Amino acid sequence: MKNIADKSIDQMSIGDKSSFKRTVTNEDIIEFARISGDINPLHLDAKYAASTKFKKRIAHGMFLGALCSRLVGVYLPGRRCLYLSQDLVFKNPVYIGDTVTVTGRVKHKSNAARIIEIAIEIKNKKKLAAYGTAKVQIL
Amino acid sequence: MKTFNQIAQELLKIPAGQVRDDITPKDVPDWDSMNYLFFISELEKEFDISFTMDEVLNAKSLGEVKNIIKSKGVAL
Structure with missing residues (x-):
C-alpha cells in the first residue's frame, strides 16, 4: 500500500511527530451519520442547529476521532499499528468547510x-478543536 | 506521582487494600496479557525505568514485578 508509514518500534523515538490536514465537508457529516447511526439534528438539521449556541451544523466529535485513527494507522507509526486505546476531549466545534490539522x-x-x-x-486554524492520547502497539 | 499500588489498582483493576506481593494473574480477572502490558508501560513511565522483554515475560506475581523495579534503583 502506498503512502503509509512503516515504522518499527526501534525506529520510533519520543518526540517523533506527524500531522495532516483535512477539510470537513457536508458529505463527511452525512456519511458519518450513516455509518455510525448518529443522526442527531445538531449534525444534520440546519434549522435545529440555528436554534442552538452553535448556530450552524457541526461535525460529529467522533469524526475527529476517526481522524485520530487515520493518524496512527497511516502515519504514526503506520502500517504496523495496533490501536489499543484513545481518550479524546472535544473543546470547540468544527463546521462544514473548516480545515483541521491533526498532529x-x-x-x-x-x-x-x-x-x-x-x-x-x-x-x-489556531483554535484547539480536540485533544487526547492514543496508545498503540507496534506489531 | 503515583505509587506502585495505585498503578496496580488502576491498570489491573485490583480493589484498594487488596494489592499484595503474592498476587498472580490467576487471582485477578483483569490481569490479561494486554492489561499487563499497559501496566508495564505505565510503571516505566511513572518510575522512569525500562523493562527488558525477559523481565516482562518472566515476572509471575506483583512481588516479582516490584523486585524488578527495585533492582533498577527505585525505592518502593
Missing part, C-alpha cells in the same frame, strides 16, 4: 511492551 507526538515508548503513547491535538 501527533510520541510522548512515551515502552520497548518491552511494544507500546507507544501519542499525544494528539486537532486544531481548527
